[in-house]
Amino acid sequence: ENSLADSVNASRPTSAVGSNYSYVDGVVPGSKALKFQGGTAIDLGNASDVQAEDFSFSTWVKPDATIAAGAEQFFAWTKHTWDSAGWYVGMTASQSLVVSVGSSVLEVSVPQATMPKSDFYPAGEWTHLFVTYDHTRNTVTAYRNGRAMQLEINRSGGWQVGSTTQSKRIGNNGASYNSAYLTNIALDELTVWKGVANHTDGVSEYQRAD
Numbered sequence: 001e002n003s004l005a006d007s008v009n010a011s012r013p014t015s016a017v018g019s020n021y022s023y024v025d026g027v028v029p030g031s032k033a034l035k036f037q038g039g040t041a042i043d044l045g046n047a048s049d050v051q052a053e054d055f056s057f058s059t060w061v062k063p064d065a066t067i068a069a070g071a072e073q074f075f076a077w078t079k080h081t082w083d084s085a086g087w088y089v090g091m092t093a094s095q096s097l098v099v100s101v102g103s104s105v106l107e108v109s110v111p112q113a114t115m116p117k118s119d120f121y122p123a124g125e126w127t128h129l130f131v132t133y134d135h136t137r138n139t140v141t142a143y144r145n146g147r148a149m150q151l152e153i154n155r156s157g158g159w160q161v162g163s164t165t166q167s168k169r170i171g172n173n174g175a176s177y178n179s180a181y182l183t184n185i186a187l188d189e190l191t192v193w194k195g196v197a198n199h200t201d202g203v204s205e206y207q208r209a210d
Contacts, residue, residue, distance in 0.1 A: 002032050004042060013045040017169075017178075026188045027060045027126045027209045033188035035064075038181050041171035048164040051078055052194035056132040057089055058205050059190040062125065067091075067117040073182050075129070076192070077174040078166070085160040088173070089131055090180065096120040097149070099131055099140050104157030108140045110149050120144065126188070128206040132197040135159045143202035 002023050004014045018040030026033040034042075044050065059075060067073075074090030079100070082088075087101045095109040096117045110120065121127050130143040138158050142149045166175075170190060173180040189209060197205075 015043050017041045033186045035186040036171045036182035038183035041169045044168040046167050050192045053135040054196045056197040058130045060188040061127045062186040064184040066123045072180045074173045078168040080166045102159045105155045106157045107155040108151040130202045134196040146203040146206035
């Protein structure tokens with residue numbers, strides 16, 4: 001709350017890359033969320049604990065205004081380049097949601113033609129996003145507000161654990177590119193943890209703050 005510190009791992013070095021951010025009302029009354037206003041990301045250091053072979057990612061998303069159809073912005077990025085080890089979650093010009101895993105690249109998405117960004121992330125409203133990856137099955141599952149999304153498979157590669165020398169970012173496409181910044185979008189309760197989640201977990205994370 002009103003801090004960039006990791007509330008789960010207090011020893012994690014977190015820092016802002018840029019200063020164009022503010023604290024706004026969070027999804028839970030009385031709490032605070034982090035609003036990205038463009039040109040700023042949060043660096044999580046280079047630890048490998050967010051690169052577990054099975055992982056789950058959860059966050060609340062609230063844009064101030066309608067997100068442009070052609071917007072490319074990223075919630076979290078742990079890769080060096082798009083086709084290197086690690087993973088990322090975000091949106092591209094043609095995808096309202098995209099999840100990429102590994103250097104051989106497993107990529108799945110919700111195409112904008114299926115659900116436009118303006119509907120996926122309604123302006124002025126909190127939307128819950130939950131993603132989980134199972135390395136044994138090499139599958140990604142995504143939930144929006146507790147409901148499983150139909151995903152399109154764009155690439156069918158696989159997982160590789162990322163290098164610990166690569167910094168991890170929230171709010172853009174990593175240190176190598178330093179672009180595709182979240183702009184006028186607030187994030188709250190962003191969490192990454194080891195393990196594969198199921199539908200009950202996806203619903204529970206949504207209802208926990210709903």
